[in-house]
Amino acid sequence: MSKNVYVYAEQRDGVFQKVAYELIGKAKELAQDLDQKVVAVALGDKITHAAKELFSYGADQVIVVDHPTLLEYLTEPFTKAMYAVIKAKDPEIVLYGATAIGRDLAPRVSARVHTGLTADCTKLEIDAETKGLMMTRPAFGGNIMATIICPDYRPQMATVRPGVMKALEKDASQTGEVEVFDAGLSENDVNLKIREVVKETKKVADITEAKVLVSGGRGIGGAEGFAALKELADELGGEISSSRACVDAGWIIRDHQVGQTGKTVRPDAYIACGISGAIQHAAGMEDSELIIAINKNNTAPIFDIADVGIVGDVDVIVPKLTEALKKIKG
Amino acid sequence: MKNILVCVKQVPDTTEVKLDPKTGTLIRDGVPSIINPDDKAGIEIALQLKEKTGAKVTVLSMGPMQADIAMREALAMGCDEAVLLSGREFAGSDTWATSSAIAAAIKNLPYDLIIAGRQAIDGDTAQVGPQIAEHLNIPHISYVADANVEGDTLVVKRDFEDRYHMIEAKTPLLLTALGETTEPRYMSVGGIYDAYREKEVKVWSYEDVKDNVDPANLGLKGSPTRVKKSFTKPVKAAGVLHEDVSADEAVDLIISKLQEKYII
Numbered sequence: 312m313s314k315n316v317y318v319y320a321e322q323r324d325g326v327f328q329k330v331a332y333e334l335i336g337k338a339k340e341l342a343q344d345l346d347q348k349v350v351a352v353a354l355g356d357k358i359t360h361a362a363k364e365l366f367s368y369g370a371d372q373v374i375v376v377d378h379p380t381l382l383e384y385l386t387e388p389f390t391k392a393m394y395a396v397i398k399a400k401d402p403e404i405v406l407y408g409a410t411a412i413g414r415d416l417a418p419r420v421s422a423r424v425h426t427g428l429t430a431d432c433t434k435l436e437i438d439a440e441t442k443g444l445m446m447t448r449p450a451f452g453g454n455i456m457a458t459i460i461c462p463d464y465r466p467q468m469a470t471v472r473p474g475v476m477k478a479l480e481k482d483a484s485q486t487g488e489v490e491v492f493d494a495g496l497s498e499n500d501v502n503l504k505i506r507e508v509v510k511e512t513k514k515v516a517d518i519t520e521a522k523v524l525v526s527g528g529r530g531i532g533g534a535e536g537f538a539a540l541k542e543l544a545d546e547l548g549g550e551i552s553s554s555r556a557c558v559d560a561g562w563i564i565r566d567h568q569v570g571q572t573g574k575t576v577r578p579d580a581y582i583a584c585g586i587s588g589a590i591q592h593a594a595g596m597e598d599s600e601l602i603i604a605i606n607k608n609n610t611a612p613i614f615d616i617a618d619v620g621i622v623g624d625v626d627v628i629v630p631k632l633t634e635a636l637k638k639i640k641g
Numbered sequence: 642m643k644n645i646l647v648c649v650k651q652v653p654d655t656t657e658v659k660l661d662p663k664t665g666t667l668i669r670d671g672v673p674s675i676i677n678p679d680d681k682a683g684i685e686i687a688l689q690l691k692e693k694t695g696a697k698v699t700v701l702s703m704g705p706m707q708a709d710i711a712m713r714e715a716l717a718m719g720c721d722e723a724v725l726l727s728g729r730e731f732a733g734s735d736t737w738a739t740s741s742a743i744a745a746a747i748k749n750l751p752y753d754l755i756i757a758g759r760q761a762i763d764g765d766t767a768q769v770g771p772q773i774a775e776h777l778n779i780p781h782i783s784y785v786a787d788a789n790v791e792g793d794t795l796v797v798k799r800d801f802e803d804r805y806h807m808i809e810a811k812t813p814l815l816l817t818a819l820g821e822t823t824e825p826r827y828m829s830v831g832g833i834y835d836a837y838r839e840k841e842v843k844v845w846s847y848e849d850v851k852d853n854v855d856p857a858n859l860g861l862k863g864s865p866t867r868v869k870k871s872f873t874k875p876v877k878a879a880g881v882l883h884e885d886v887s888a889d890e891a892v893d894l895i896i897s898k899l900q901e902k903y904i905i
Binding site: 323383384386387390410411412414415417418419421422423425426427428429430431445449450451452454455456457458459460461462463464502503504505506507508509510511522523547565571579580582589591600601602603605609614616617618619620621622623624627628631632635636639 | 653655656658735737740762763765767768769772774776780781782800801802804805806807808809810821867868869870871872873880882883884885886888891893896898899902904
C-alpha cells in the first residue's frame with residue numbers, strides 16, 4: 312500500500328533550494344493528517360553529506376541517489392532516478408517545487424509512472440473523509456481557483472510554487488541516517504550533452520527572499536522611475552520588484568517580475584507604486600503581510616487588496632517618503 | 642532534418658477575461674481566442690529552422706472545430722500542413738490524457754523534431770510537452786530560449802532561472818519554447834491567401850488514431866486527475882483608501898503604518 316509524503320529536495324551546485332525546505336514544512340502537516348512520515352529525496356552528485364541538512368528542516372527520512380550523471384540537471388537521469396525511488400517505495404504523495412527543474416521533472420515522471428500531476432499549487436490539504444490530497448491552484452490566468460484531486464492513481468503528485476509554503480525553523484538537533492538508493496543509473500542514461508553551463512553573472516537579489524518590496528508598475532513612467540524606488544527600498548532594507556507591464560516594456564529585467572507569470576512573493580510589506588493591480592499581478596503578491604498602494608487612479612484594482620491605499624502621485628510621494636525615512640533614522 | 646511538428650493550442654486570451662463583480666463568475670463572452678503565446682513562439686522557432694534546413698513544418702492541435710482559425714493562422718505564418726485532432730472522445734482530458742491523445746496522433750506523422758510551447762495561458766501547467774515526449778519515448782528539452790542546427794546536431798539554449806545550459810541533442814527530440822524570448826512573425830498577405838485557398842486543415846477523429854492508443858487513456862475517463870471544484874478567490878477585506886490627502890499627509894500615513902507593523 313502506498314505510504315508517506317515524499318518531497319523532491321531540489322539542489323543546485325550541492326545547495327538545497329529554499330523551496331525544498333518549504334515543501335518539507337508543508338509535507339509535515341500533510342503527513343500528520345495521514346499519520347505518516349515525511350521523506351525527502353535528493354538527487355545529485357556527491358550530495359549525501361549535504362542531504363543530512365534535510366533532517367533539520369523536518370524530514371523523517373532522507374533518501375539520496377548519488378551519481379555522477381546527476382551533477383547538472385538533465386531530464387532523463389533525474390526522471391529515471393525519481394521513477395526508481397517511486398517504484399521501490401510506493402509513496403502516497405510526491406511534491407516538487409514549481410521551478411524550471413521541478414516543472415520539467417514532474418511531468419516526465421508522472422507520464423512514466425502513469426499518475427496525475429497538478430501544477431503550481433498554492434494550497435494543499437488532506438480531505439478529512441477520503442484522506443485524499445486536495446490540490447488547489449490558480450487557473451485561467453489567475454482568474455479562478457480550482458481544487459484538483461487524483462482519486463484512483465498513486466502517488467498523488469503536485470508541483471508547488473516557491474514562496475507559497477512556509478519552511479519550519481531549522482532544528483540542528485534533528486538528524487538521522489541518509490539512505491543511499493541505487494537507481495541503476497549509467498552513462499547510457501545521458502541522452503543529451505551539456506556543452507556549456509552559463510551562470511548568470513548579473514547579481515539579482517531574489518525578490519522572494521525580501522522582507523520589503525517596493526514595486527513599480529506602468530505608472531512610474533519609465534525605466535528611470537525605478538531609481539527612486541530603489542532609494543526607497545534601500546532605506547527600508549528591501550528590494551525592488553515590478554509588474555509585468557514594466558518587464559514587457561523593457562524597463563526592468565524579468566527576475567523582478569511579480570505575478571501569475573512572474574514570482575509569488577509575500578514580504579512583510581509590499582509597496583505598490585503606480586501598479587494598477589490586475590488579477591494576474593495580485594495573484595503573485597496578495598498574501599503579503601502589509602500592502603500599501605500608491606496610484607493616481609482611484610478605481611485601480613490594487614486598492615481592493617491594499618491595506619493602505621493612497622490616491623496620489625508616485626513621483627512626488629516616493630521621494631518624500633525616502634527623505635522622511637532618512638530623517639527618522641537620523 | 643526533414644520534418645518538424647509544432648503542437649499548438651487555441652486558448653481564450655486570459656488577459657481579456659473579466660470577473661462579473663456581482664456574481665464572481667468569469668465573463669467569457671467576447672473574449673478573443675488566440676494561438677497560445679508560447680506555442681506561437683514554437684511556430685517561429687520551427688519556421689526559422691525551416692529556413693535553414695528546408696524542413697517541412699506541420700502544425701498539430703487538439704481541440705474543437707473552432708480551432709480551425711488558429712490552424713489557418715499557423716499556415717498563414719508559413720507552416721506547410723495542419724492537422725486538427727477533434728472529437729468528443731477527447732473531451733474533459735487532463736494533461737495526461739491530452740498528451741496520450743496528441744502522442745497517438747504524432748505516431749501517424751513523420752517527425753524529426755517536435756516543438757511545443759512551454760505552457761498554455763489558460764492552464765499554465767507546462768506538463769503536456771514533456772508528457773508527449775515520454776509517451777513517444779524520446780528525449781525532451783523544456784524552457785527553450787533558442788535552437789539552432791549545426792550539421793546533424795541541434796544546439797539548444799535552455800533556461801534555468803539562475804543559469805542556462807547550452808545543450809547538444811540529436812533527433813528525434815521534443816522542445817518546449819519560451820514565449821518571452823522569441824518574437825513570432827506576422828502572417829503575410831500571401832500566406833493568408835494560401836492558408837484559406839491553397840492549403841487544407843486535415844481533421845482527424847478518434848478513428849484516425851485509435852490504433853495508436855488505448856481508449857481507456859483518453860478523455861475524462863482516461864484522466865488521473867479530476868476537478869473537484871472551482872471558485873473565485875475570496876475577496877480580502879478592503880483596507881482604507883485615502884483620496885484627498887496631500888503628499889506630506891500620505892507620507893505620514895505610510896510611515897505610521899510601517900511603524901505599527903514594526904517594519905521600521
